[in-house]
Amino acid sequence: MAEEKSFKYVIVGGGVSAGYAAREFFKQGVKPGELAIISREQVPPYERPALSKGYIHLDNKATLPNFYVAAGSGGERQFPQWYKEKGIELILGTEIVKADLAAKTLVSGTGQVFKYQTLLAATGSSVIRLSDFGVPGADAKNIFYLRELEDADYLAYAMETKEKGKAVVVGGGYIGLELSAALKANNLEVTMVYPEPWCMPRLFTAGIASFYEGYYANKGINIVKGTVASGFSTNSNGEVTEVKLKDGRTLEADIVIVGVGGRPIISLFKGQVEEEKGGLKTDGFFKTSVPDVYAIGDVATFPMKLYNEMRRVEHVDHARKSAEQAVKAIKAAEEGNSIPEYDYLPYFYSRAFDLSWQFYGDNVGESVLFGDNDPKSPKPKFGSYWIKEGKVVGAFLEGGTPDENNAIAKLARAQPSVESLEVLSKEGLSFATKI
Ligand code: FAD
Numbered sequence: 015m016a017e018e019k020s021f022k023y024v025i026v027g028g029g030v031s032a033g034y035a036a037r038e039f040f041k042q043g044v045k046p047g048e049l050a051i052i053s054r055e056q057v058p059p060y061e062r063p064a065l066s067k068g069y070i071h072l073d074n075k076a077t078l079p080n081f082y083v084a085a086g087s088g089g090e091r092q093f094p095q096w097y098k099e100k101g102i103e104l105i106l107g108t109e110i111v112k113a114d115l116a117a118k119t120l121v122s123g124t125g126q127v128f129k130y131q132t133l134l135a136a137t138g139s140s141v142i143r144l145s146d147f148g149v150p151g152a153d154a155k156n157i158f159y160l161r162e163l164e165d166a167d168y169l170a171y172a173m174e175t176k177e178k179g180k181a182v183v184v185g186g187g188y189i190g191l192e193l194s195a196a197l198k199a200n201n202l203e204v205t206m207v208y209p210e211p212w213c214m215p216r217l218f219t220a221g222i223a224s225f226y227e228g229y230y231a232n233k234g235i236n237i238v239k240g241t242v243a244s245g246f247s248t249n250s251n252g253e254v255t256e257v258k259l260k261d262g263r264t265l266e267a268d269i270v271i272v273g274v275g276g277r278p279i280i281s282l283f284k285g286q287v288e289e290e291k292g293g294l295k296t297d298g299f300f301k302t303s304v305p306d307v308y309a310i311g312d313v314a315t316f317p318m319k320l321y322n323e324m325r326r327v328e329h330v331d332h333a334r335k336s337a338e339q340a341v342k343a344i345k346a347a348e349e350g351n352s353i354p355e356y357d358y359l360p361y362f363y364s365r366a367f368d369l370s371w372q373f374y375g376d377n378v379g380e381s382v383l384f385g386d387n388d389p390k391s392p393k394p395k396f397g398s399y400w401i402k403e404g405k406v407v408g409a410f411l412e413g414g415t416p417d418e419n420n421a422i423a424k425l426a427r428a429q430p431s432v433e434s435l436e437v438l439s440k441e442g443l444s445f446a447t448k449i
Contacts, residue, residue: 021048022131023044023130023132024133025051025052025136026120026137027051027136027279028055028059028106030334031311031333035341038342046100047103048101050102051103056106057106057163060081061081061082063330065162065163069081070170070193109122110282115304118130135307136337138312138313139161140276144272157254179202179269181202182257182271183206186215187275188362191213191214191226191230192364198233206238207259209240227389243260276312278326287307293312294309298317298355299339310337311333312326319357320358320359320427327358336356359375371412373411374408374423375426375429382401384396384442385442395413395443396412396413397422399438428449
């Protein structure tokens with residue numbers, strides 16, 4: 015029987031939040047042998063957003079170890095050696111299949127048993143698959159999803175072998191937009207398909223989206239809106255050849271990439287931890303309903319103090335900050351101290367082609383567009399504000415400088431009152447930079 019291992023702290027999951035939690039544990043003086051990270055992946059924690067932004071750009075590929083945590087926040091890169099030197103045990107290629115929170119025990123797929131005193135659940139999200147909905151042919155070869163390094167390796171290989179081939183991207187969210195840009199840069203002919211009237215509908219307004227759709231069209235990307243992939247045809251090797259659309263049309267395809275969202279991985283904790291809004295419910299210190307069990311990153315549904323609401327956030331900035339908050343809270347509690355509650359300002363970003371946008375705050379209420387959002391502009395710079403109950407609650411900016419991005423972040427946090435939408439539309443970015 016495999017030997018049982020015991021640690022003071024165990025992080026289950028080895029992604030972004032696990033990496034930043036390890037960094038914070040080290041800062042807080044964790045002792046060698048006290049902390050273990052158990053991850054299904056074969057590599058130490060890395061900055062997951064790099065997969066769609068750099069790793070699959072074949073001509074200018076970002077490679078590991080360059081985007082190990084904490085490269086994304088300008089910190090020291092945590093190579094395997096970093097963990098070794100700190101006495102933090104990295105248990106890779108190991109999937110936890112059972113968690114008994116009452117007995118403080120985890121069991122891996124190979125039957126290895128891990129005991130802990132404090133557990134951090136950092137299992138992130140898994141992609142939603144078209145086969146989950148029984149879409150015919152969705153299991154064909156060369157239909158890809160992107161969540162982990164291994165997925166990116168398969169995709170990169172297919173892009174290399176199908177150069178100048180036809181790619182169909184299913185989904186118009188940030189994954190769809192970033193991957194379409196990467197496919198185009200890798201010389202494939204790209205068509206995007208999504209059911210909504212415009213891309214990124216959960217964040218973008220029609221005005222914001224019209225810029226990106228125009229820009230993508232100018233780059234030669236074909237966009238098919240208002241319909242969904244309802245099936246796939248294959249050749250005798252089981253490889254995808256065609257995407258069938260619900261409206262009756264078909265699209266030839268050598269490669270299909272699906273980016274239709276994710277769902278938090280919480281099955282290990284079902285029936286043991288209180289849930290809310292699809293995640294593990296926590297307080298402002300990421301403590302769950304079970305003593306000594308914390309949840310961080312994508313899986314946590316936490317009190318968003320700024321909006322007085324429980325929310326779950328699937329973004330890297332929150333993965334980093336929630337990890338730091340949880341570890342600080344754990345260490346403070348051990349010393350009989352307390353720390354302030356988590357007070358998070360939502361922050362999302364994306365980069366594709368030469369474009370780069372940032373968003374801070376809440377995209378609720380009315381919105382106004384400002385600036386130059388002509389997709390043909392040599393240097394487009396535009397943005398949007400969201401106004402609720404007379405206050406500016408959210409801000410989006412494409413093409414901003416670091417100072418300008420800081421200004422919209424400050425604005426979204428301060429939520430200044432505004433006389434009228436006209437004022438905002440006229441003042442544009444200067445409304446934020448003067449705050
Ligand atoms: P993850 O980083 O997903 O880590 C979870 C880890 O847990 C994985 O290693 C997984 O293998 C492991 N795991 C799961 N179950 C088990 C188990 N049972 N046993 C052992 N290990 C397990 N966010 C942004 O804000 N901006 C972006 O531009 C952006 N780009 C992205 C691009 C891509 C391609 C993807 C996939 C995500 C992107 N995100 C982006 C989202 C961001 O990466 C996530 O919100 C963040 O990684 C969440 O961190 P996490 O630690 O909760 O989960």
